Amino acid sequence: DAGVIQSPRHEVTEMGQEVTLRCKPISGHNSLFWYRQTMMRGLELLIYFNNNVPIDDSGMPEDRFSAKMPNASFSTLKIQPSEPRDSAVYFCASSLARGQGNTGELFFGEGSRLTVL
Amino acid sequence: AQKVTQAQTEISVVEKEDVTLDCVYETRDTTYYLFWYKQPPSGELVFLIRRNSFDEQNEISGRYSWNFQKSTSSFNFTITASQVVDSAVYFCALGRRPNTGNQFYFGTGTSLTVIP
Numbered sequence: 001d002a003g004v005i006q007s008p009r010h011e012v013t014e015m016g017q018e019v020t021l022r023c024k025p026i027s028g029h030n031s032l033f034w035y036r037q038t039m040m041r042g043l044e045l046l047i048y049f050n051n052n053v054p055i056d057d058s059g060m061p062e063d064r065f066s067a068k069m070p071n072a073s074f075s076t077l078k079i080q081p082s083e084p085r086d087s088a089v090y091f092c093a094s095s096l097a098r099g100q101g102n103t104g105e106l107f108f109g110e111g112s113r114l115t116v117l
Numbered sequence: 118a119q120k121v122t123q124a125q126t127e128i129s130v131v132e133k134e135d136v137t138l139d140c141v142y143e144t145r146d147t148t149y150y151l152f153w154y155k156q157p158p159s160g161e162l163v164f165l166i167r168r169n170s171f172d173e174q175n176e177i178s179g180r181y182s183w184n185f186q187k188s189t190s191s192f193n194f195t196i197t198a199s200q201v202v203d204s205a206v207y208f209c210a211l212g213r214r215p216n217t218g219n220q221f222y223f224g225t226g227t228s229l230t231v232i233p
Binding site: 030031033042043045048050051055056089091093095096104105106107108110111113 | 167208220221226
């Protein structure tokens with residue numbers, strides 16, 4: 001079975017450029033999460049969606065960050081304009097939400113490593 | 118409020134030694150879930166185990182075992198006869214499932230180095 005698929009795996013860009021990270025959750029999962037991991041801050045939750053609706057975006061650092069989930073099989077995380085401090089590994093994860101006879105664990109993608117010069 | 122504490126930032130052991138990774142959680146929920154994830158040097162996050170709050174049975178899977186104690190709000194992870202391949206960062210997480218969907222709270226991770 002395909003897991004959570006993220007693209008690109010690596011992205012190097014210059015400060016000020018727009019960055020778009022993409023995620024395809026596991027088919028049938030209806031909760032999707034975007035995390036950011038850095039050495040300084042560890043694993044941070046940026047935003048999560050339930051049934052394509054953003055539930056909690058309090059972790060989104062600032063207005064330069066935006067996330068969308070236009071349908072159940074696709075989500076994007078956009079940074080515009082990017083800054084060097086945005087350099088991190090961005091993980092997408094999905095799970096089944098309550099009431100669907102599931103075990104509820106998060107399944108992570110392999111991450112997108114972003115470097116902003 | 119929910120919180121997960123992994124007090125051990127880094128641990129080093131010599132191969133074949135046993136090692137226990139500590140995890141302490143805080144929640145006022147009566148129903149919750151606990152997880153362990155492994156992040157090897159390659160970077161992916163791999164799910165290891167999930168326990169429900171109403172199931173305090175300990176679990177063993179090969180060289181891995183987990184000790185869940187509600188009385189002390191702990192969910193510790195023991196690796197028996199450690200191997201170099203066990204070198205990774207291990208994350209403990211607390212999950213809750215309100216009507217708005219799953220929520221997860223991660224600890225800061227414990228970096229385990231197994232020395233050959």
